[in-house]
Every structure is written in structure tokens, then in C-alpha cells.
Amino acid sequence: MDADRPSSNKEVDDQLEYLFAETQSADAGLDPESQPGPLRDLKAIFLAVDWEINDDIMNALLRQIDALKNTFSGDRIMMLFLQLLEAVGKYVKGKKAHAHPDAIKLLNSIYTSLEIVSLSKGMTDAERKKILRIEVNRFQRLKDKLARKKAVEKAAALPKKDAPGESPPEEIPPALRYVLQEVRKVIREEFAAFKAEFKS
Amino acid sequence: MAFINLKKKEVQAKIVYYGPGRGGKTTNLEFIYKKYKSRIPTDMVAIKTHGDRTLFFDFLPFDIGTIKGYSVRMQLYTVPGQVKYNATRKLVLRGVDGIVFVADSMQLRREKNVLSLKNARENLAAYKKDLTKIPLVMQYNKRDLGEQGIPLLSVETLQQDLNADLNVPFFEASALEGKNVVETLKKIISLTMASLSKDLT
Amino acid sequence: MEYTLDQKQLDEIEAILQSDFIEMGVHCVLMIDMAGNIISSLDNGEVSFDIYSLAALAAGNFGAVSAMANMVGENEFSLLFHKGQDENLHFSRVTGEFLLITIFGKETSLGFLRLKVAEAIKKFETILQSS
Numbered sequence: 001m002d003a004d005r006p007s008s009n010k011e012v013d014d015q016l017e018y019l020f021a022e023t024q025s026a027d028a029g030l031d032p033e034s035q036p037g038p039l040r041d042l043k044a045i046f047l048a049v050d051w052e053i054n055d056d057i058m059n060a061l062l063r064q065i066d067a068l069k070n071t072f073s074g075d076r077i078m079m080l081f082l083q084l085l086e087a088v089g090k091y092v093k094g095k096k097a098h099a100h101p102d103a104i105k106l107l108n109s110i111y112t113s114l115e116i117v118s119l120s121k122g123m124t125d126a127e128r129k130k131i132l133r134i135e136v137n138r139f140q141r142l143k144d145k146l147a148r149k150k151a152v153e154k155a156a157a158l159p160k161k162d163a164p165g166e167s168p169p170e171e172i173p174p175a176l177r178y179v180l181q182e183v184r185k186v187i188r189e190e191f192a193a194f195k196a197e198f199k200s
Numbered sequence: 201m202a203f204i205n206l207k208k209k210e211v212q213a214k215i216v217y218y219g220p221g222r223g224g225k226t227t228n229l230e231f232i233y234k235k236y237k238s239r240i241p242t243d244m245v246a247i248k249t250h251g252d253r254t255l256f257f258d259f260l261p262f263d264i265g266t267i268k269g270y271s272v273r274m275q276l277y278t279v280p281g282q283v284k285y286n287a288t289r290k291l292v293l294r295g296v297d298g299i300v301f302v303a304d305s306m307q308l309r310r311e312k313n314v315l316s317l318k319n320a321r322e323n324l325a326a327y328k329k330d331l332t333k334i335p336l337v338m339q340y341n342k343r344d345l346g347e348q349g350i351p352l353l354s355v356e357t358l359q360q361d362l363n364a365d366l367n368v369p370f371f372e373a374s375a376l377e378g379k380n381v382v383e384t385l386k387k388i389i390s391l392t393m394a395s396l397s398k399d400l401t
Numbered sequence: 402m403e404y405t406l407d408q409k410q411l412d413e414i415e416a417i418l419q420s421d422f423i424e425m426g427v428h429c430v431l432m433i434d435m436a437g438n439i440i441s442s443l444d445n446g447e448v449s450f451d452i453y454s455l456a457a458l459a460a461g462n463f464g465a466v467s468a469m470a471n472m473v474g475e476n477e478f479s480l481l482f483h484k485g486q487d488e489n490l491h492f493s494r495v496t497g498e499f500l501l502i503t504i505f506g507k508e509t510s511l512g513f514l515r516l517k518v519a520e521a522i523k524k525f526e527t528i529l530q531s532s
């Protein structure tokens with residue numbers, strides 16, 4: 001009996017050691033729930049958006065994006081992700097049931113990418129940029145779809161009008177205008193960054 | 201409450217087989233299902249307990265073809281007969297258009313029949329419907345058991361107990377052998393159709 | 402006892418099922434009455450469900466859930482949703498007498514679907530009131 005004692009104590013000790021270990025396993029950082037602060041809160045808000053979309057929840061989302069902009073102000077790629085998210089979030093909040101279904105999908109896909117980019121420690125800037133580019137392209141496609149739909153609706157509303165010229169910006173609804181501005185900004189910034197990289 | 205679709209020229213109505221537990225309601229539907237499989241687009245739905253007793257309802261959509269230019273679909277349901285399932289039984293009666301009351305002819309079920317009919321009256325009243333006004337057919341089931349020497353209630357007794365004041369059409373049947381199952385169904389469909397409005401006449 | 406809906410009402414209901422649900426990616430959508438009769442139904446052409454049995458079960462299920470709500474002192478539950486691996490079911494009452502059932506996959510956001518349902522119900526109510 002006595003001979004067993006020290007060894008079983010050691011087992012328990014080892015177990016305790018393991019349970020109270022200060023070190024983290026390699027990919028522990030990938031789960032936002034194990035991260036403190038604003039990223040974890042963003043995930044919680046996205047889970048809520050899955051269930052219900054209303055002003056309260058969308059406002060919470062936009063507030064959280066603002067908070068994250070402070071946190072990541074020094075990280076250009078994260079800032080672009082957050083701007084994309086904000087643009088689509090504002091559009092969905094403004095449009096509600098009339099939002100394009102792709103906008104909801106885009107919101108989720110930007111968030112998923114943002115999560116990957118922000119939580120994968122070893123990722124290079126090139127890899128992060130590649131993921132960002134995918135989302136920017138999706139954003140662009142949605143923007144095109146919305147513009148086309150708008151044009152069709154306009155054509156249906158004014159069948160006789162024969163001037164096919166550029167549509168005056170006043171006719172674009174505010175939510176959409178915001179998206180357009182944002183995407184132009186994002187693409188401009190991206191372009192500037194690429195040019196800068198080529199020079200260096 | 202039947203639904204008349206003026207666009208598709210289609211009538212959907214709900215017929216419920218009511219009666220005491222183990223009286224043969226499910227067996228009626230099973231016989232109809234076997235006999236008319238070709239007219240029934242789907243499997244019979246049965247929500248049962250482990251002991252094979254009806255828990256919620258059985259359901260059979262039955263296409264009876266075109267009547268007066270309308271394609272007619274009868275939705276056949278059974279209720280769970282056991283006394284304890286009154287809450288679900290009541291739900292099945294919602295929107296009912298016609299009722300077949302399946303009585304058990306066995307002598308020892310005499311009181312159960314009477315209680316079940318009384319229960320039908322009460323549950324219909326909860327939907328502001330009147331058993332004396334709704335299309336109704338009586339089916340005195342399990343007549344085949346007489347040949348095996350099992351004591352049965354006479355048709356006169358059954359009529360006296362269940363149909364004296366209602367005075368609706370009745371059939372002596374054996375759901376197990378399929379005797380008068382179709383006749384019962386035809387009668388309730390014809391009464392139900394007759395009760396539908398002038399739109400169809 | 403019966404009720405009728407005319408060609409115009411049914412056309413309008415079907416148009417909403419198409420534009421508000423099928424076009425947003427819902428797999429199948431049904432409008433039924435509380436007796437389990439089907440008022441109108443549409444699918445995306447890629448699924449084939451036994452809609453008659455679905456309607457009967459949905460009406461029974463809705464009745465059962467409403468009765469449970471009453472038993473715990475609720476007027477009704479605001480979210481009736483069943484989540485599956487590939488298909489999800491959502492139920493919503495339309496006026497006192499009808500039920501809207503949507504069947505959709507994981508690519509559709511429940512949050513967004515609920516917005517669409519709430520919006521469509523307002524339109525259905527206007528159509529059904531005119532009968």
C-alpha cells in the first residue's frame with residue numbers, strides 16, 4: 001500500500017501541473033473565445049446576427065467595429081477588413097429585409113476571413129492580403145449586382161427615358177452610396193499599397 | 201374547414217376517423233391505403249408510440265379525382281383514441297369537415313363507445329362546431345368477431361346507444377377484412393361534398 | 402364550412418413566395434391553413450418533399466406548440482425553428498388562420514430569413530384580409 005502512494009501522488013501532481021500549466025498549446029490562439037476583449041465580443045455579436053437582425057444588434061456590431069478600429073489602428077490590413085465589414089454592416093442595417101441576400105453572406109464571409117487573419121499568428125502579410133483581396137472581390141461583385149438591379153428598376157420605372165448617360169449620384173440611396181465610397185477607398189488604398197511595394 | 205382553390209380548381213377537405221382506442225380507426229386507413237395506393241401520392245404518415253398505438257394522428261391524403269370540375273383531395277386523419285390523449289385529439293379536429301365514428305362492436309367496449317362519442321361532442325364544441333350538424337357516418341366495426349364466438353353488441357343496441365338522436369347513416373364493418381370500409385369512406389365523402397357550398401354545385 | 406381564395410389572391414401569394422423566399426435561396430416554402438390544407442407552395446426545383454404530409458404534420462405540430470405555450474403562460478412562442486444538418490425548418494403564423502413554412506439550407510441566414518418572413522407576413526395579411 002505504502003509503495004503505491006508516492007507514485008499515485010506523482011500522477012496527481014503531474015495532472016495538476018498539466019491542468020494549471022501557464023503555457024498555451026500551439027493553436028489555442030485560434031479560438032476567439034480564448035482571446036480577451038473586442039474580438040471575442042465581435043464573435044458574440046455575429047452569433048446574435050445569425051439569429052436575429054435588428055437595429056439593436058446592428059448598432060452593437062457597428063460599435064464593436066469602431067472599438068476594433070482603435071485596437072488595430074496600426075494594422076493596415078485589419079483596418080481594411082474592418083472597413084469592409086462596416087460598409088456591409090451599414091448597408092444591411094439600412095436595408096433590413098430589402099438587403100440583397102448576398103450581403104448577409106458577404107458579412108459572414110468577411111467576418112470569417114477577418115477572424116482567420118487576426119488570429120493566425122504566423123501568417124505573412126502576403127497571405128493576409130490574399131485573403132483580403134478575395135473579400136474585396138466579393139464586395140465588388142455585390143456592388144455590381146446592386147448597380148445592375150438599380151439600373152433595371154430604373155429602366156422599369158422610366159421606360160421612355162432615352163438618355164443612357166451616367167446616373168446622377170443623388171439617385172443612389174445613402175446606404176448604397178456609403179458602400180460605393182468605401183469600396184472605392186478600399187481599392188484605392190490597396191492600389192497605393194501595391195504601388196508602394198513595387199517601388200521598394 | 202375545407203379550402204377551395206379557385207385558381208387550381210381544387211378542393212381540400214379534412215375527414216377525421218374518431219372513436220374509442222383500439223376500435224379500428226388506424227386499420228380503416230391502412231386498408232384504404234393498401235387498396236388505393238395508386239391514388240395516394242405519398243406514404244401514410246403515422247405518429248405512434250412504441251406500443252404501436254396512435255400518439256398524435258395517422259394521415260392519408262386521398263385524391264378522389266374530379267367532381268364538378270374540381271379536383272378533390274380528401275385529407276384523412278385518425279385521432280388517438282386513448283382517453284389520456286385528449287389534448288392532441290382536439291388538435292386533430294381543428295378544421296374538420298366530416299367525421300367517421302368508428303365504434304367497437306365488442307360487448308365489453310359498450311361504455312367506451314358512448315364516452316368517446318360524448319368526448320367528440322365536447323371537443324367539437326370547443327371549435328364552435330356541432331356534432332348534430334357536421335357530416336357524420338357511424339361505423340360498427342369488428343363484426344367479424346361474432347363468428348369467433350366473441351360477444352358482440354347488437355346493431356340495435358349500438359344504434360340505440362350512439363345513433364338514436366343523431367340518426368346518421370351507419371355501416372356494419374370489419375376494418376380488418378376490409379368489409380364496408382370503402383362504403384363508409386364513400387358515404388362520408390359524399391356527405392362532406394354535399395355540405396360544401398354552392399361554389400361547387 | 403369552407404373558405405375560398407380567388408385567382409388574384411393566390412397569384413399574389415405565390416408571387417411573394419417566389420420573390421421573397423425562393424429568390425433569396427430558400428429551398429421550399431409553403432403556406433397552409435391550420436387544418437393542414439395547402440394554400441400555396443413553391444420550391445427551387447432541386448428538392449422534392451412530400452408537402453401534403455409536411456403540411457399535416459406542421460399544422461399538428463404548430464397546434465401542439467401553441468398549446469404548450471399556453472400551458473406555460475405564453476401567448477405564443479416568437480421563434481419556431483428546427484435546425485438540421487442540411488435542412489432547417491421555420492414556421493410562422495400568418496393572421497390567426499394560416500401558417501408559413503420555410504425550408505432552407507445552411508447558406509441562408511436565419512436572422513435574415515426572419516426579417517423576410519416578418520416583411521412578407523404584412524403583405525400576406527393585406528391580401529388575405531380582402532377575402
Ligand SMILES: Nc1nc2c(ncn2[C@@H]2O[C@H](COP(=O)(O)OP(=O)(O)O)[C@@H](O)[C@H]2O)c(=O)[nH]1
Pocket residue numbers: 219220221222223224225226227228254278281341342343344345373374375376377
Ligand atoms: N377482428 C377484428 N379486429 C380488428 C378490426 N379492426 C381493427 N382490429 C384490430 O383491433 C386492434 C386495434 O386496431 P387499431 O386500428 O389500431 O385501432 P385504433 O386505436 O382505433 O386506431 C388491432 O389489433 C386491429 O388489428 C376488425 O374489424 N376485426
Ligand SMILES: [Mg+2]
Pocket residue numbers: 225226227253254278279280281
Ligand atoms: Mg390508431
